[in-house]
Amino acid sequence: MRIIIIISGLLLLTSVSCKKSGPAPFSDSPPATFDQLFDDFWNKMNVNYLYWDIDTTDWDGVYRRYKPVFSKLDIQNDQDLAASVRYFREMTEGLIDHHFVLSFMDSTIDPAIDRVLRDPQYRSPLSYLVHDESYLDSGYLIGSDYKTDPANPLIAVAGKIQKNILFFGCNRFSLGASFRSVTGNSIQPLLNYFFSELQGDPDVKAVILDVRDNPGGDVADLNFLAGRFTNKPVHFGYTRYKSGNGRLNYTPWITADISPASQKSFSGPVIILADRYSASMGEIFAMAMRAMPNCKIVGETTFGATGPLVENAVYNAGSFNVSPYIAVETSSSEFKYIDGKIYEGKGFAPDFPVSFNRAAINSGIDSQMNKAIMLAK
DSSP states (O other), X not given: OOOOOOOOSOOOOOOSOSOSSSSOXXXXXXXXXXXXXXXXXHHHHHHHOSGGGTOOOOHHHHHHHHHHHHHTXXXXXXXXXXXXXXXXXXXXXXXXXXXXXXXXXXXXXXXXXXXXXXXXXXXXXXXXXXXXXXXXXXTOEEXXXXXXXXXXXXXXXXXXXTTTXXXXXXSSBOHHHHHXXXXXXXXXXXXXXXXXXXXXXXXXXXXXXXXXXXXXXXXXXXXXIIGGGOSSOEEEEEEEOBOSSSTTOBOOOEEEEEOOOSSSOOOSOEEEEEOTTOXXXXXXXXXXXXXXXXXXXXXXXXXXXXXXXXXXXXXXXXXXXXXXXXXXXXXXXXXXXXXXXXXXXXXXXXXXXXXXXXXXXXXXXXXXXXXXXXXXO
C-alpha cells in the first residue's frame, strides 16, 4: 500500500557492528548457515534501523532469545526455512517503523499492515477520487500519466466546488516528474489549470486537497505542490539521520521547511482531507500544509509512516539486503514535527475527526467532504 523504492541489488552497507560483545561484525559474503544469516540481519538492523531511540523493542533481548533458535536451523531444509520466516515475524512485529517490510523469496512480512488487519476497527482502503467527482462543478479535469510508472499510473482530479472552492486530489505523488515529462500526459494541463486558478483567480476563496488513500511517493512533490501556497519558507519540522555505526549515533536535527514557489501566499482556508491510508508523502504533505496558519485537516488519523525511503547508498541508514535471502525496507531518516513530537507508528490526528462511513459513501454521501466544504465557506 505504500510507494516503496525497489531494491535492485546489494546496497552499500557499513562494515562494523556497533555492539562490542555479541555477534561478530557482518560481512558481504552470502550467509552459508542460519547462524550467519541471523547475525548478519541482527547487525545490519542494529546499524541501519533509525528508531532505536524510541522503539520499545529490546534488540539485545532479541539476540539473546533467537540466536540459539537460529543456530539449530538448517538453511538447506525447507521446513526450517519456513520456520525462520515465522521467527522473523516474531522478532519484528513490534517495530514502530511503518515503512518496515521484510521480503523473502516467496513471502513478505509487513508488521504495520499486520497491525492494521488485527485492528477491530479495520476497514479496507477506498479510492475517493471517483466520489470526489460528484461534488465538482461541470468542467473539472481528470489527468493521468501511465508512462512514468505503467504498473502504478498517476491519477489526479482538479476542479471547483460551488464555483469558488478550488479542489485537487491525487492517488499518489509523482506530480513534478509528470509535470516535467517531455513525452506529454494529461497531468500537465491539469496542474497548469490548478496553479493558474490558485494564484490568479480572485473568485477562489478556499482550497480543498484530498490525500485520502494516498500512499505517498516522491518527496520532491512537497515543495512542488505545497510551495505553490506560500511566498516564504514554512517551517514544519525537523529531520535527522544516522551518523555512524552506533545504534544511537545520529546527526543533529535539521530544520525541514516548505520552499516557496509562488509570488504570493494563498490566504484563504485550505482544508486537507486525510484518512488512515494517507501514508508517507501522503501524510507528510498534510502535516507540512497544516503548519500554515490557514490550514486544517479533516478525516481520520493518518497511517504513521513519516520517514522517507531512500537507498542506503544515500544515507548511513535505511534499506539493506541479507543477500540472497532477505530484502529489508526501512526508513532512511527520522522526522519530528514542529510540535516536537514524532508521529512514526502513531499517525497524525485531524483537527476535525470525521469517521469513515462506507454505507454513506455508497449512497453518494461523503461526510468528510461535506465537513471540508462547510469549513471552506
